[in-house]
Amino acid sequence: MVIAALNRLVDLVEEQGGGELDVSALARSLGTTEYHLRRMFSSLAGMPLSEYVRRRRMTVAAADVVRGADDLLTIAVRHGYGSTEAFGRAFRAVHGAGPGDVRRDGGPLRTQPQLRFRLTVEGSSSMDTRIVERPAFRLIGHATRVPLIHEGANPHIQRFIASLPPEAHGRLKGLSGAEPAGLLQVTDDVEQDSPEGTELTYLHGVAAGADTPVPDDLDAIEVPAGRWAVFRSSGAYPRELQSTWAATATEWFPSNPWRLRPGPSIVAVVERAGDFSTATTDLWLPVEPA
Structure with a gap:
């Protein structure tokens, strides 16, 4: 149940894009709590949910920046930011370079793959x-x-x-x-x-x-x-x-x-x-x- 709930949470991150992530509503629909879901995510992923969301959004945003089809404000709004300044700060925090530099040079880029949780049953020890x-x-x-x-x-x-x-x-x-x-x-x-x-x-x-x-x-x-x-x-x-x-x-x-x-x-x-x-x-x- 926990593994299925975490994978649904990962899917929701992808579906929401730059929209607001309602973890509490998801937890209720899955019969658990936001507290438990976030704690389990952090423990198993090795990072807080908020950090994973930021990395994934900036990974997707980087592809938009490199393609160059839209201006930076359009890309910023698409990914949930109200200004190019706020978007630029978040982008630089993940990639180590601003969106303008990446658009010009093609990088550097630090990609966050989409997570998938699996339960491996060893059976060799008991708690x-x-x-x-x-x-x-x-x-x-x-x-x-x-x-x-x-x-x-x-x-x-x-x-x-x-x-x-x-x-x-x-x-x-x-x-x-x-x-x-x-x-x-x-x-x-x-x-x-x-x-x-x-x-x-x-x-x-x-x-x-x-x-x-x-x-x-x-x-x-x-x-x-x-x-x-x-x-x-x-x-x-x-x-x-x-x-x-x-x-x-x-x-x-x-x-x-x-x-x-x-x-x-x-x-x-x-x-x-x-x-x-x-x-x-x-x-x-x-x-x-x-």
């Missing part, structure tokens, strides 16, 4: 997953804004945690009173199809009951009641955790009747080596029936 229903709870801790990094340790998060005084960890553990247990790594405020480098909220903290008082010097994220898919991974850290995160999009969601819902993503460290080179973690993702 250790459970579905948990939780009442509303609070995430309490120390929060900051950091850029999104897809691979490897996030140095911004590492520096933030290192800056906390040693007694802060013990204090947080004393506030823990709900699942997931222990010190948690929480990411929130992630846009639906965020590219790498986009800022998000990172919270180093614990889960507590919905009525637990929040100390004045700590931050809190209110989490509504709902279901969670919990994915366990073990091995080299953070590589195995990031591989599991990627596999939720490429393997688990396409073959299970669940979809992402808005909410924070939570990593609970079950056990780890002293130097954190290896760890067993639980990745909590908020889900709802598809």
Whole structure:
């Protein structure tokens, strides 16, 4: 279902040309949500939907520019831009040269092929997953804004945690009173199809009951009641955790009747080596029936 929905979305990009892309209406017609569709697209395509749309439109526009049959304003309007200036900026961002230069020289051009999603079933491994229903709870801790990094340790998060005084960890553990247990790594405020480098909220903290008082010097994220898919991974850290995160999009969601819902993503460290080179973690993702 997810793969079919993504391919319909790709087709819609082609059909709309320079028109407005109504992802929300498409998602409703396919029985899913815009949030889930955009997150799955970003995870599987390796780029946000907005970036793919821009690249595809500029790929098609480049052919119009090179052919030279129409003036640049006509081409700009055809592809959804109200002026040659706005069109030129978008064109240069993709191709590295303005439309006038490309019309004169024939290039350079950077082509974005039309995507097509396929599900490959390997059957060689299984994902250790459970579905948990939780009442509303609070995430309490120390929060900051950091850029999104897809691979490897996030140095911004590492520096933030290192800056906390040693007694802060013990204090947080004393506030823990709900699942997931222990010190948690929480990411929130992630846009639906965020590219790498986009800022998000990172919270180093614990889960507590919905009525637990929040100390004045700590931050809190209110989490509504709902279901969670919990994915366990073990091995080299953070590589195995990031591989599991990627596999939720490429393997688990396409073959299970669940979809992402808005909410924070939570990593609970079950056990780890002293130097954190290896760890067993639980990745909590908020889900709802598809």
